[in-house]
Amino acid sequence: MAESLFIGVDLGTSALKCGLWDTAGTCHGAARVAYTTETHDGRAEQRAGDWWAALCTAVGESCEGAARARIAAIAVGGHAPSPVFVDDALTPVGPVLTWRDSRAAEDVAHVFADLGGRPADGPTRLAAQVAARARWMRREVPEAYARAAVALHSWEYLIARLSGEAPCERGAPSGLPVALGVAERLLAGSGPAAGTIAGTVMPDVAARLGVPAGTAVVAAGLDSYLGAVGSGISAPGDACLTAGSSSVVASLLEPPAEGRFRLAGLPMASVPVGATGTLLRAALALSKDPVALQIARAVELSAPSVDLEALDPVDPGAPARVAELGRRIGPEAALRAVLEAIMTAERRVLAEIGGPLTRLRLVGGQAASPALTRFRAERLPCQIEVPARHDSGALGAAMLAAVALGAVSDHAEAARRMVHPSRAYAPSGKPGASSSANNGSDSSSRIQIDSK
Structure with missing residues (x-):
């Protein structure tokens, strides 16, 4: 039986990196696709649609000439806090305020104060950053705020585009007060942990990407974590x-x-x-x-x-x-x-x-x-x-996919082999x-x- 191949995607600050690996660590193809960040007066905005276009291009380039029938999974991670506020159809209601955008700095300070200080655990801290951007949106672009159904982390948005479903439960994470001045519906709850299967690629998307129907979609989480995994x-x-x-x-x-x-x-x-x-x-x-x-x-x-x-x-x-x-x-x-x-x-x-x-x-x-x-x-x-x-984030995502599908037993084996x-x-x-x-x-x- 032919060995499975795994696509790793790392949505970086200014470019998406993608690669196709086997469990021996051989890279069968890689690509890097940049996108625009609009910067001035504290602004650092990106368009989630640009991320999706970059993913489609990078996957196509990475898999060119490869045995696509052997592709078993695509794992996606990305930068944060860079939440995508989407409506009920998973369509973004506006540009993304990336982690580099400083316009919501006062809102961040207010949210942390409401929580009694900067949260110690990562999920609550990220949720608080999302809440701060929601506060900014409600004040500065109220029409977009009114249309927003939920906020997705950058990788969750791409997972949603791949699978057709938001990979999270609605509602504020445990321990995060609703009294942050934003609608509770916007704060995504417990999404899939890094290294877990979040769904499968939709048939029409699989045809566009050139991957097998039913290819597993694996959540890979925060890009800084991916870099460590892939190192x-x-x-x-x-x-x-x-x-x-x-x-x-x-x-x-x-x-x-x-x-x-x-x-x-x-x-x-x-x-x-x-x-x-x-x-x-x-x-x-x-x-x-x-x-x-x-x-x-x-x-x-x-x-x-x-x-x-x-x-x-x-x-x-x-x-x-x-x-x-x-x-x-x-x-x-x-x-x-x-x-x-x-x-x-x-x-x-x-x-x-x-x-x-x-x-x-x-x-x-x-x-x-x-x-x-x-x-x-x-x-x-x-x-x-x-x-x-050097693109260890994309490799780290592929390693997480290999572990999730049982192609390697655990991270230690993935590190030794890949x-x-x-x-x-x-x-x-x-x-x-x-x-x-x-x-x-x-x-x-x-x-x-x-x-x-």
């Missing part, structure tokens, strides 16, 4: 740094410690570093030279004497300060300062998580630059390993032993700072 971490002391438009550190902990997620039966801490890619992009825009050349020059400079707190990637105003810094000290020195600020933030997050740190898997668009990875290895406290695939490390860097910054197989680009000239 292959599986033991206490393993950590993953997903570095794209924004960065997040996920670290597996020894029980009885508690974490935001669970992976391989272990608690997993997940702490955001900030919008490192956005900051890096602002610095690279100061020069017209190729990205690889800019990074190579910057890492050789001495660190300039500047206020790194003003460049902290958690500060939404930091990218706007980069242009002025470039005019004052020059583009290369400004880029060097930004790199130092990013490393300072990453060290801070690793220290905050605490516990023993054995190895750090680096994934996301920034992992495509060997020079930048060496720079990190000189400043972070453990060995850095770069998997062959994730292939390519390069290793000791803390000194010198490359360590690496495998000869490399299924992803290592060229910093092709760096894509796009995944959340």
